[in-house]
Amino acid sequence: xxxxxxxxxxxxxxxxxxxxxxxxxxxxxxxxxxxxxxxxxxxxxxxxxxxxxxxxxxxxxxxxxxxxxxxxxxxxxxxxxxxxxxxxxxxxxxxxxxxxxxxxxxxxxxxxxxxxxxxxxxxxxxxxxxxxxxxxxxxxxxxxxxxxxxxxxxxxxxxxxxxxxxxxxxxxxxxxxxxxxxxxxxxxxxxxxxxxxxxxxxxxxxxxxxxxxxx
Numbered sequence: 001x002x003x004x005x006x007x008x009x010x011x012x013x014x015x016x017x018x019x020x021x022x023x024x025x026x027x028x029x030x031x032x033x034x035x036x037x038x039x040x041x042x043x044x045x046x047x048x049x050x051x052x053x054x055x056x057x058x059x060x061x062x063x064x065x066x067x068x069x070x071x072x073x074x075x076x077x078x079x080x081x082x083x084x085x086x087x088x089x090x091x092x093x094x095x096x097x098x099x100x101x102x103x104x105x106x107x108x109x110x111x112x113x114x115x116x117x118x119x120x121x122x123x124x125x126x127x128x129x130x131x132x133x134x135x136x137x138x139x140x141x142x143x144x145x146x147x148x149x150x151x152x153x154x155x156x157x158x159x160x161x162x163x164x165x166x167x168x169x170x171x172x173x174x175x176x177x178x179x180x181x182x183x184x185x186x187x188x189x190x191x192x193x194x195x196x197x198x199x200x201x202x203x204x205x206x207x208x209x210x211x212x213x214x215x
Contacts, residue, residue, distance in 0.1 A: 069108065073139035074172065076106035080143060081165035089158040094147045095126055112137050126151055142168075 083105050087097035095117075102114045115136075116129035130144040142164055150157035 069137075070139055072108040073112075073137055076109045077139060077143070077168050078165055078172070080105055080109045080140075081161050081168065084143065084147070085158055085161040085165065088150070088156070088161065094151045094157065095120070098147070109140065112140060 080101055083101045084097050087100045088094070092100065098113050098117060102110045102117060105113075112133050116126075116133045119129040119132065120126055127148060130148055134141040134144045143161075146157050146160045146164060149155055149160075
């Protein structure tokens with residue numbers, strides 16, 4: 001019984017500040033409502049700052065996401081071209097080749113072409129669906145151009161896809177070499193401002209302090 005009374009007393013002591021804070025918040029809320037009825041609310045500048053910052057951050061995140069998506073498409077493009085070339089060379093139509101690419105291809109490109117196939121199932125033509133893919137993902141424009149030419153004119157797409165895959169791989173190789181050439185320049189900042197000062201603190205400064213201590 002004594003333990004129960006002690007527990008109730010401690011619970012009351014802990015609950016008193018919470019109840020008081022709730023009453024003050026309720027009173028302030030009622031006063032704010034009455035004041036808003038008396039005079040129109042004013043928009044304060046600090047209240048607008050978080051929204052502006054959030055807008056800028058959303059734009060930065062969206063831009064980075066778009067660059068990452070474009071990079072993934074560029075990296076997957078040679079494999080997509082190889083799959084389409086094999087499917088077309090085996091006698092598949094452009095539509096069937098896209099179905100096989102969506103099923104067995106890389107995820108990002110497969111999602112883009114999967115959206116095109118989904119649009120054709122609800123009434124859109126393959127031409128309009130591929131045009132929409134080219135607008136949403138400019139990296140896939142060469143692929144859609146070859147498939148559209150094959151679908152409209154009946155021209156064989158195997159040789160064109162092979163040449164396009166060769167050109168895409170050569171372009172990716174040139175980009176990788178260009179990035180590798182810029183790597184030493186990017187390493188200058190951490191080398192000069194981080195590695196060299198740390199090396200000086202660990203080697204030169206103790207030697208100087210030892211020499212000063214001896215003198």
